[in-house]
Amino acid sequence: MNYLNSLSGIKIGGEPVIHIVWCAGIILFAILLKKPLAHLLTKFVGLIANRFSDRKFAGTFKALLHRPLELLLTTILFFIAINQLTVLLNTSVFSRFGETGKAKYAVRLIDGVDKLFLLLIIIFITLVISRIFDFVFHILINKAFEDDNREREQLFPLVKEVVKILVWTIGIFWILGTVFSVNIPALVTGLGIGGVAIALAAKESVENFFASFTILTDKPFRTGDSIRIGTYEGKVERVGFRSTRLRSVDGSEYIIPNKNIVGDNLENLTERQSRRVKVMVSIQYGVPYSELQNLIASLEEMLKQQSILTEKRDVLLDAFNENSFALSVIYNLPDPLPEGHTLTGVKHDINMKIYHALDSYLPSGVQKYQLIDANV
Numbered sequence: 001m002n003y004l005n006s007l008s009g010i011k012i013g014g015e016p017v018i019h020i021v022w023c024a025g026i027i028l029f030a031i032l033l034k035k036p037l038a039h040l041l042t043k044f045v046g047l048i049a050n051r052f053s054d055r056k057f058a059g060t061f062k063a064l065l066h067r068p069l070e071l072l073l074t075t076i077l078f079f080i081a082i083n084q085l086t087v088l089l090n091t092s093v094f095s096r097f098g099e100t101g102k103a104k105y106a107v108r109l110i111d112g113v114d115k116l117f118l119l120l121i122i123i124f125i126t127l128v129i130s131r132i133f134d135f136v137f138h139i140l141i142n143k144a145f146e147d148d149n150r151e152r153e154q155l156f157p158l159v160k161e162v163v164k165i166l167v168w169t170i171g172i173f174w175i176l177g178t179v180f181s182v183n184i185p186a187l188v189t190g191l192g193i194g195g196v197a198i199a200l201a202a203k204e205s206v207e208n209f210f211a212s213f214t215i216l217t218d219k220p221f222r223t224g225d226s227i228r229i230g231t232y233e234g235k236v237e238r239v240g241f242r243s244t245r246l247r248s249v250d251g252s253e254y255i256i257p258n259k260n261i262v263g264d265n266l267e268n269l270t271e272r273q274s275r276r277v278k279v280m281v282s283i284q285y286g287v288p289y290s291e292l293q294n295l296i297a298s299l300e301e302m303l304k305q306q307s308i309l310t311e312k313r314d315v316l317l318d319a320f321n322e323n324s325f326a327l328s329v330i331y332n333l334p335d336p337l338p339e340g341h342t343l344t345g346v347k348h349d350i351n352m353k354i355y356h357a358l359d360s361y362l363p364s365g366v367q368k369y370q371l372i373d374a375n376v
Contacts, residue, residue, distance in 0.1 A: 015087040026081035038070035064131040072124035079117040119179045126171030130164050150222035154239050161241040208242045211258035225270040274310050279329040295361040302353050
């Protein structure tokens with residue numbers, strides 16, 4: 001105790017050494033214990049969250065909140081540490097003097113420190129609240145998948161984005177009002193006046209936003225459906241605030257603006273009851289008429305023998321080209337396919353039978369194959 005009293009009388013640059021010791025001690029405490037403290041706080045908040053959710057989400061909760069809470073705790077402890085340096089913080093860093101030589105106003109170091117730490121604290125609090133909403137919607141979306149509720153699977157991701165935008169908007173207004181002393185009512189009024197200009201500047205984003213609600217209300221598809229729009233085809237993974245994500249068969253991800261989905265012709269492949277397959281066979285001229293008839297009859301008979309196919313099956317002379325004519329073999333597969341069958345397996349089997357028929361009825365070297373619109 002006497003030692004501490006002796007330190008209070010020693011000064012460095014006008015600052016009592018005891019203040020510097022306290023500052024350094026709190027900073028060291030923050031560096032060494034920020035992770036354990038954040039872990040304990042996360043665990044405590046997690047116990048509360050477990051009352052409203054399944055314990056299996058505890059790992060997700062920790063992953064989402066641990067880092068933001070650690071940053072928030074570190075910022076608060078550093079703020080407390082810096083505030084121990086009372087003399088240093090009261091140092092004037094900028095002054096404006098009047099004609100009489102008296103200072104009109106002065107900016108002290110503590111003013112800038114307070115503003116900086118307040119800014120960081122608000123940002124990290126907003127981040128923590130945003131991550132909590134992430135966790136809440138993570139539970140809701142998982143519950144929707146467990147219940148196979150397609151409407152909620154599609155709705156909740158969009159609602160989550162809207163809620164997070166509102167949270168960060170409130171955070172930004174909080175920063176403007178408390179850190180930068182902005183008149184928020186006047187700012188909101190000004191934004192109302194400038195809303196038209198902002199809407200024009202963000203025209204595409206606004207269109208995509210309202211298109212997303214059109215998708216949710218009209219329900220042309222649901223999350224998990226396979227759709228085709230233009231040249232893109234894939235399974236719907238997520239309908240977002242601005243775009244919809246599709247996953248193709250080969251694993252590629254397509255990100256399509258929502259306004260394009262609403263404005264273009266869209267085909268929901270999941271709702272179809274059959275899948276049309278068309279095989280185009282290009283055959284060189286010079287095949288006798290009788291042989292061509294036999295080939296067509298053979299192909300028709302081959303299609304009739306395929307029990308997996310639906311009733312509509314056609315073999316026809318489709319087009320005449322410069323050096324060849326096109327023979328079309330068209331058949332329909334049930335969708336979904338019976339258990340034990342795959343699309344590629346069925347197509348391979350039928351294509352091999354088509355090749356066998358061509359090899360049997362046509363002279364060698366005249367047949368060419370082109371598979372088009374395999375997933376029509």
